[in-house]
Amino acid sequence: MKLPTRDRIIETRSLTKRFTSNKGLFGRSVSVSAVNEVSLDIRRGETFSIVGESGCGKSTLARLLVRLLPASEGAVLYEGNDISSLSEPEMRRLRKDLQFVFQDPFSSLNPRMTVGALIEEPMKVHTSLSRKERRLKVADLLTKVGLRAAFANRYPHEFSGGQRQRIGIARALASGPKVIVGDEPVSALDVSVQAQVINLLEDLKAEFDLTLVLIAHDLAVIRHMSDRIAVMYLGEIVELAPNDPLYDKPLHPYTQALMRAIPIASPHGRSMDVSLTGDVPSPLAPPSGCRFHPRCPHATSLCGTEKPVLSDAGGARMVACHHWEKIAENSQGSVREPPRSENAEKRFALFREKSQRQEPVTAATETQIKLSERSHNNA
Amino acid sequence: MSKAIDLNATPVLSVENLALRFKGAPANIIDGISFAVRPGETLCIVGESGCGKSVTALSLMGLLPRSVAQIMSGTAMFGDRDLLELSQRAMADLRGNTISMIFQEPMTSLNPSYKIGDQIAEVVLRHKHVTRAEALQRALQMLDRVKIPAASSRLDDYPHELSGGMRQRVMIAMALANDPAVLIADEPTTALDVTIQAQIIDLIEELQKETGTALVMITHDLGVVAEIADRVCVMYAGHIVEDGPVESIFDDPQHPYTIGLMSSVPSVGPRSGRLATIGGMVPTIDHMPSGCRFTPRCPFAQANCKTSPPPLDELGPSHRAACHYAPLETAFPATVLQEAGS
Numbered sequence: 201m202k203l204p205t206r207d208r209i210i211e212t213r214s215l216t217k218r219f220t221s222n223k224g225l226f227g228r229s230v231s232v233s234a235v236n237e238v239s240l241d242i243r244r245g246e247t248f249s250i251v252g253e254s255g256c257g258k259s260t261l262a263r264l265l266v267r268l269l270p271a272s273e274g275a276v277l278y279e280g281n282d283i284s285s286l287s288e289p290e291m292r293r294l295r296k297d298l299q300f301v302f303q304d305p306f307s308s309l310n311p312r313m314t315v316g317a318l319i320e321e322p323m324k325v326h327t328s329l330s331r332k333e334r335r336l337k338v339a340d341l342l343t344k345v346g347l348r349a350a351f352a353n354r355y356p357h358e359f360s361g362g363q364r365q366r367i368g369i370a371r372a373l374a375s376g377p378k379v380i381v382g383d384e385p386v387s388a389l390d391v392s393v394q395a396q397v398i399n400l401l402e403d404l405k406a407e408f409d410l411t412l413v414l415i416a417h418d419l420a421v422i423r424h425m426s427d428r429i430a431v432m433y434l435g436e437i438v439e440l441a442p443n444d445p446l447y448d449k450p451l452h453p454y455t456q457a458l459m460r461a462i463p464i465a466s467p468h469g470r471s472m473d474v475s476l477t478g479d480v481p482s483p484l485a486p487p488s489g490c491r492f493h494p495r496c497p498h499a500t501s502l503c504g505t506e507k508p509v510l511s512d513a514g515g516a517r518m519v520a521c522h523h524w525e526k527i528a529e530n531s532q533g534s535v536r537e538p539p540r541s542e543n544a545e546k547r548f549a550l551f552r553e554k555s556q557r558q559e560p561v562t563a564a565t566e567t568q569i570k571l572s573e574r575s576h577n578n579a
Numbered sequence: 580m581s582k583a584i585d586l587n588a589t590p591v592l593s594v595e596n597l598a599l600r601f602k603g604a605p606a607n608i609i610d611g612i613s614f615a616v617r618p619g620e621t622l623c624i625v626g627e628s629g630c631g632k633s634v635t636a637l638s639l640m641g642l643l644p645r646s647v648a649q650i651m652s653g654t655a656m657f658g659d660r661d662l663l664e665l666s667q668r669a670m671a672d673l674r675g676n677t678i679s680m681i682f683q684e685p686m687t688s689l690n691p692s693y694k695i696g697d698q699i700a701e702v703v704l705r706h707k708h709v710t711r712a713e714a715l716q717r718a719l720q721m722l723d724r725v726k727i728p729a730a731s732s733r734l735d736d737y738p739h740e741l742s743g744g745m746r747q748r749v750m751i752a753m754a755l756a757n758d759p760a761v762l763i764a765d766e767p768t769t770a771l772d773v774t775i776q777a778q779i780i781d782l783i784e785e786l787q788k789e790t791g792t793a794l795v796m797i798t799h800d801l802g803v804v805a806e807i808a809d810r811v812c813v814m815y816a817g818h819i820v821e822d823g824p825v826e827s828i829f830d831d832p833q834h835p836y837t838i839g840l841m842s843s844v845p846s847v848g849p850r851s852g853r854l855a856t857i858g859g860m861v862p863t864i865d866h867m868p869s870g871c872r873f874t875p876r877c878p879f880a881q882a883n884c885k886t887s888p889p890p891l892d893e894l895g896p897s898h899r900a901a902c903h904y905a906p907l908e909t910a911f912p913a914t915v916l917q918e919a920g921s
Contacts, residue, residue, distance in 0.1 A: 253772035254743075360860055390627040391799060392857040395843035399854055417772065420802075424845035424854065444849060461777035462847050463802030467825045470806055474781045476774040478728075479742045537848035541830035543906075548842040550907055551835065552855045554878035 208280075209379060209411050210242040210265055215274035217260050221484075232483045234260040236435040237274065239510070242379075247405065247412040249422045251458075252432035255480055261432070262383050262415045266298040267291060278379075296326040299372035303384035305364030309356040315342070315367055316352030322375040341370040344407075345400060362393035366400065373408065380405075381413040386421060398425060419462050419535075423447055431455045434483055434491040437510055441517040447535050451519045451528050454492050459535050469538045490522070498527050590615035590656075591760045591793045592639075592678075597653035597663075599631075599638055606867040607651055608634055610817040616761065616793040616810075621784075623796045623804045623825075626814035627840075629861045632797045635814075636763045638663075640680050641670035657761070676706040679754040683766040685746035689738040696722075696734030699753045706757050721752035725782060744775035751782065758790055765797045780807055801844055805829060810897075813837045816862055816872035819891065823898030833900035835877045835907065871901070879904055879911060 217235040234257040242248045250258045263269040265276060267283055275282045283294060302308035309318055319338045323329055329337065339349035345366040356364055365385060372380050386394045398421065405412050416422050422429060429446050431439040439452040450456045457476040478495055481487055487494050493503035502522055510520040593615040600607045609631045616622040624632045637643045639655055639662055655662040657678060682688040690698060699718035703709060722730035725748040738746055747767060754762055768776040784807060787794055798804060804811055808825040813834065821834040832838045842855035859876040868874050874884045884903060891899040904910035
């Protein structure tokens with residue numbers, strides 16, 4: 201599945217990140233491979249998601265992709281050029297193309313800068329726009345992310361979580377990026393607000409021709425948004441596949457276990473299954489061989505000694521498991537959501553129809569509450 | 580339904596018309612809610628942040644200072660006693676004994692400087708006439724029951740030595756150490772990974788089956804609700820907008836908020852177009868709409884919604900919704916909608 205270089209916007213080759221921790225007062229330092237020999241291609245224009253449980257290294261990998269962290273070994277290629285060896289000024293120029301949206305909209309915006317200044321900052325660094333042009337673009341971006349242009353003069357604390365995430369997205373868009381990496385961009389938000397931000401990201405992706413790299417732990421959000429998905433376990437990619445095939449027939453036993461653990465939003469599908477016992481082992485002392493083998497129901501002695509390589513499984517899929525072919529024969533991890541009742545379907549359609557008609561209004565409504573508050577105060 | 584619950588059984592906990600206001604606030608943070616839970620039953624209270632679900636739990640547990648959180652009306656009958664009337668001392672005798680609570684963040688709810696065995700034993704010592712050795716024995720037994728491997732060697736561990744999932748197991752062990760009649764769990768799996776969440780939910784269900792404890796589970800996750808609930812209360816801005824058996828809530832959702840909430844959650848099934856969204860955001864306490872509190876965000880809202888609060892009307896067997904226009908397809912036939920749209 202080698203693609204021509206022009207179709208691959210980001211590639212990693214045996215990318216490894218080690219952190220060193222000091223153990224005890226006189227102890228030797230211990231090193232943890234948070235990301236271990238990860239090789240992947242991200243295609244231009246796709247939404248590529250990285251999923252895994254806490255501590256699997258997905259956020260570290262996201263930061264390595266845009267060099268917010270230096271790699272210990274291996275390489276990251278952006279449009280065919282290795283960015284790991286770039287000098288700081290060269291890297292700074294590249295940041296125009298590679299932007300990041302953080303998880304926590306409360307700590308990722310400088311509280312002492314106005315929203316306008318926050319969004320303007322990347323333009324000052326990366327573009328030669330005049331002050332006036334920048335102001336106009338700030339207003340334009342704020343409208344694009346569903347906020348009011350007048351909000352430019354306010355400070356981040358005046359906004360709700362969902363609004364702050366919109367500000368973070370506007371700031372990421374300001375330099376005119378080609379790639380946006382989002383580290384759990386919607387997981388701190390409430391369900392109804394989360395849906396607004398998911399729709400926004402999808403709209404912006406289409407409008408600005410973006411490549412989106414998403415880090416998330418919510419398998420439903422990933423299903424909804426992604427083209428291709430990489431599943432990580434303890435710093436390594438165990439499976440990489442296009443969206444539908446992965447959910448219809450997960451190949452790796454870890455992916456299967458993840459899928460079976462999803463609580464399905466239907467009382468008729470009470471199927472959540474505890475197929476994984478125990479916790480993720482400490483990355484300080486990862487298991488030998490396949491890192492998943494101590495928790496794997498299919499493990500054999502081979503798995504304890506020899507590390508499986510991520511290899512082609514046909515249908516543009518890759519899997520790192522010695523026994524995937526045997527396991528796949530009776531794959532039981534697929535996610536099936538029971539059909540919704542007629543009444544529920546009918547009312548969902550009604551809600552959708554009614555609220556879509558109001559959508560142009562709702563973007564403004566979100567802000568009306570704050571605005572009316574303002575006008576009261578000013579009056 | 581997987582378990583048989585006697586619907587005629589007397590509720591162990593019965594909350595009637597509870598209203599609560601923080602000192603100086605212009606409106607009630609909880610505004611006249613009622614629910615009941617029977618032995619062995621699981622009641623899920625679902626809603627988004629700020630809807631008052633955690634405040635409800637804390638007020639029932641007597642964990643909100645009365646000087647700050649004023650009870651405006653209502654009763655919370657636990658057996659023949661009203662939890663809202665009890666003195667601090669009487670409440671302390673119940674708390675952790677016959678009514679107990681699990682919190683969302685197991686790291687901050689365990690004391691970092693005490694061994695977990697001692698922390699569980701303390702709950703037993705506080706309420707039962709036992710020796711320290713017996714209490715520790717009980718702690719060991721509880722760690723076993725929550726399936727902590729090699730429990731005896733874990734008694735002397737400190738919370739930081741345990742993973743998030745293990746800490747939540749310790750919290751559950753502590754909460755159930757005295758066989759409470761009611762367990763209130765406030766987002767017990769929200770901070771956990773999905774595979775660990777599955778383990779914890781499974782554990783809670785299993786223990787509940789063994790002990791017959793009534794469970795009040797507070798969550799924002801509709802998947803968890805579908806998985807564990809017998810009955811569901813949907814809360815919005817301090818009101819219960821809909822309640823009923825879990826099947827009715829999912830198969831026959833009536834309130835526009837319930838419908839909006841359900842359709843804005845992405846499905847794990849194949850993608851079915853854009854997500855529906857609920858416009859706007861949860862109202863702040865300073866700007867509570869009068870009438871139906873969902874009015875400003877409701878795509879179906881009419882003039883009277885702004886002014887008159889809808890009562891919780893019975894729409895099916897023990898299924899109620901607070902909307903003037905439920906069922907919506909009767910009030911808003913699809914054809915009329917299309918005409919109006921064109």
